Amino acid sequence: MSMYSLWGALEIGLIFGLVALGVLISFRILRFPDLTVDGSFPLGAAVAATLISAGFDPFAATLAATLAGALAGAITGWLNVRLKIMDLLASILMMIALYSINLRIMGRPNVPLITEPTVFTLLQPEAVSDYIMRPLTLLVAVVAIKFLLDWFLGTQIGLAIRSTGSNPRMARSQGIATGSMVLVGLAISNALCALAGALFAQSQGGADISMGIGTIVIGLAAVIVGESIFPSRRLLVMTLAALVGAVVYRFFIALALNADFIGLHAQDLNLVTAVLVTVALVIPLLKQKLRIKKGVR
Known part of the structure; x- marks a missing residue:
C-alpha cells in the first residue's frame, strides 16, 4: 500500500472518528438505537456544500452544517420523548425524512466542490x-x-446524560429531566455526525445524496473495534477507543482493498466491514473462553 493511501486512510479514519464519537453517545451512553446518523451525515455534507458553492465562508458553512445535524438529532429525540414513538422507529422516520430534505437543500443529487475553497484549502500552507x-x-x-467532549460529559449536564442512559428510573428519582437529556444527547451525537459529513464533503470534493448509506454501520464498527483494543468503561478511554477504532478500521479497509493477492475491489467494502465487525465481536468472547479454561485448569 502506497504512502498516499496510508495518509488517505488516516484522513478518512479521523473524519469517521467524529461519527464514532456520535455513535458512542447515542448507542453506548444513552442506550438509544439512533439510525438518524445515516441522514445527518449527508445532511451536514449537503448544507456545507450548498453554502460553500453559494459563496459562503467554509468555516461558517461547516458550523451551519453542525447546527443542522444537532436540529435533526433533537427532532428524533422529540419524536421519541414527546410523541412517545419507539426510539428505533423515531430514528428511522427521521432518517427517511432527511433523504428528501437533503435533496431539497442541494436541489440536485450532488453538489461538487472541486473548484471551491474549503476549510482545508484555507488552512493549507504552500510548503506542505x-x-x-x-x-x-x-x-x-x-x-x-x-x-471538549470529555470535559462536557464531566459537567453536571453531561453526568445527567450519562445517568439517563445508565438508569433512567434512578435518574428521574434524582430529579433529572431524562427526556430533555435524551434530546440534548441526540443533538450532540448528530451534530458530530453532521460535522463529519461537512468535512468529508470538503475533503472528497463534493456532497452526494447517497454518501450517508451505511454510515451507522461504520460508526458502530469503529466503536466495536475500538472497544476490542481498549476494553475499558472509563470515559476518557472510551472516547479514545472510538477514535482509534475508526482509524484502525479505515486502515484495515485500505489494506484489504489495496492488497492484490486478496483480490478485493471497491464493491467489496460492505463485505470487508461485515468481516471486521464479526472479528471484533468474536475476539472478546474468545478471550473470555480462554480465561475460563485457564481458571478450570
Missing part, C-alpha cells in the same frame, strides 16, 4: 502537500473535539 496537511489538520481538530 495537501494529502499530508489535511490529516494533520483533522488530527488537531478531532483531538480537540475529543477533549
Whole structure:
C-alpha cells in the first residue's frame, strides 16, 4: 500500500472518528438505537456544500452544517420523548425524512466542490502537500473535539446524560429531566455526525445524496473495534477507543482493498466491514473462553 493511501486512510479514519464519537453517545451512553446518523451525515455534507458553492465562508458553512445535524438529532429525540414513538422507529422516520430534505437543500443529487475553497484549502500552507496537511489538520481538530467532549460529559449536564442512559428510573428519582437529556444527547451525537459529513464533503470534493448509506454501520464498527483494543468503561478511554477504532478500521479497509493477492475491489467494502465487525465481536468472547479454561485448569 502506497504512502498516499496510508495518509488517505488516516484522513478518512479521523473524519469517521467524529461519527464514532456520535455513535458512542447515542448507542453506548444513552442506550438509544439512533439510525438518524445515516441522514445527518449527508445532511451536514449537503448544507456545507450548498453554502460553500453559494459563496459562503467554509468555516461558517461547516458550523451551519453542525447546527443542522444537532436540529435533526433533537427532532428524533422529540419524536421519541414527546410523541412517545419507539426510539428505533423515531430514528428511522427521521432518517427517511432527511433523504428528501437533503435533496431539497442541494436541489440536485450532488453538489461538487472541486473548484471551491474549503476549510482545508484555507488552512493549507504552500510548503506542505495537501494529502499530508489535511490529516494533520483533522488530527488537531478531532483531538480537540475529543477533549471538549470529555470535559462536557464531566459537567453536571453531561453526568445527567450519562445517568439517563445508565438508569433512567434512578435518574428521574434524582430529579433529572431524562427526556430533555435524551434530546440534548441526540443533538450532540448528530451534530458530530453532521460535522463529519461537512468535512468529508470538503475533503472528497463534493456532497452526494447517497454518501450517508451505511454510515451507522461504520460508526458502530469503529466503536466495536475500538472497544476490542481498549476494553475499558472509563470515559476518557472510551472516547479514545472510538477514535482509534475508526482509524484502525479505515486502515484495515485500505489494506484489504489495496492488497492484490486478496483480490478485493471497491464493491467489496460492505463485505470487508461485515468481516471486521464479526472479528471484533468474536475476539472478546474468545478471550473470555480462554480465561475460563485457564481458571478450570
